[in-house]
Every structure is written in structure tokens, then in C-alpha cells.
Amino acid sequence: MRLSVKFSFLLVGGFAFVVDASAYLLLTNVLFLLPLSARVVAFMIAVLVTCTGNRFLTFSKRKHITFYKQYGLALFAGLVSLLPNLTVFLALLFVFPNNIAFELLAFICGTIAGIISNYMLSDRLVFAEK
Numbered sequence: 864m865r866l867s868v869k870f871s872f873l874l875v876g877g878f879a880f881v882v883d884a885s886a887y888l889l890l891t892n893v894l895f896l897l898p899l900s901a902r903v904v905a906f907m908i909a910v911l912v913t914c915t916g917n918r919f920l921t922f923s924k925r926k927h928i929t930f931y932k933q934y935g936l937a938l939f940a941g942l943v944s945l946l947p948n949l950t951v952f953l954a955l956l957f958v959f960p961n962n963i964a965f966e967l968l969a970f971i972c973g974t975i976a977g978i979i980s981n982y983m984l985s986d987r988l989v990f991a992e993k
Contacts, residue, residue: 868921872982875916880974883909887970898966902952910934910941913981914989922990933989940984948977 866874883905890901914937918927927933952973959965 866920868986869982871921872917872985873978875913875921876978876981878916879909879912882912883974884967884970898956899949899953902949902970906941906945906948907938910938913937913941913985917985917990922985925990925992927990936989937985940981940989943984944977944980947980948973951976 886905886908887901890896890904891898894901896904911934914934917937918930918933950973952969955969955972956966959969
């Protein structure tokens with residue numbers, strides 16, 4: 864049975880979220896990077912995971928350009944989608960008390976804000992029907 868495109872996108876994104884959050888926690892709590900620096904590094908790792916997953920699962924039925932070009936487009940889409948992600952993340956960090964629970968809530972809310980933008984750009988640009 865073929866998973867729907869949106870469900871597959873969320874499945875890949877959910878896995879990438881776990882990778883993203885794990886990398887973020889590692890970078891902030893083990894390597895002691897500042898939250899914004901750790902967020903950007905973790906994001907770059909997550910883009911690679913989502914690009915690979917979406918290429919081979921979500922949009923596998925479509926004809927694809929080379930992986931490197933597609934990853935470049937995915938990175939561009941991710942960077943565009945990073946704007947709403949970071950805006951929400953930083954706004955909530957400013958509003959919430961300074962503790963790990965609220966930091967993670969800000970992280971989750973920022974991620975959700977970026978998902979909508981990322982799906983539209985992935986569907987219409989990164990993995991567009993060629």
C-alpha cells in the first residue's frame with residue numbers, strides 16, 4: 864500500500880525532527896553551543912535527512928534531477944523555511960522562562976511553523992515533476 868504524499872512527508876519530517884532535536888540537545892548540553900548556533904547546525908543535518916527521505920519515499924514516483932542539485936534546492940527551501948522556524952523559536956525563547964522544557968516547546972513550535980513552508984517548497988520546487 865502506497866502512503867499518501869502528505870503522510871510520507873510528515874513521516875520523513877518526524878524522523879528528521881528526532882534527528883534535529885537530538886543534534887540540538889547534544890550541541891547545547893554536551894558541546895555547550897549557544898541555542899541559536901546549535902539550532903542552525905542541527906537544522907543543516909535535518910535538511911540532509913529530509914532531502915534523502917523525501918527523495919526515496921515521499922516523492923519516489925517523480926523523476927528527479929541529480930541528488931546534489933536536489934540537495935541544493937532542499938537546502939534553499941530549508942533556509943527559506945528556516946525564517947518562520949527561527950522567528951517563532953526566538954520569539955518564544957524571549958517570552959518563555961529560561962528552562963529546558965520551555966526551550967523544547969519553542970523548538971517544537973518553530974519546527975511546526977517551518978513545516979508548512981517546507982512542504983510547499985518541496986512539492987513545488989525541490990521535488991517538482993520534471
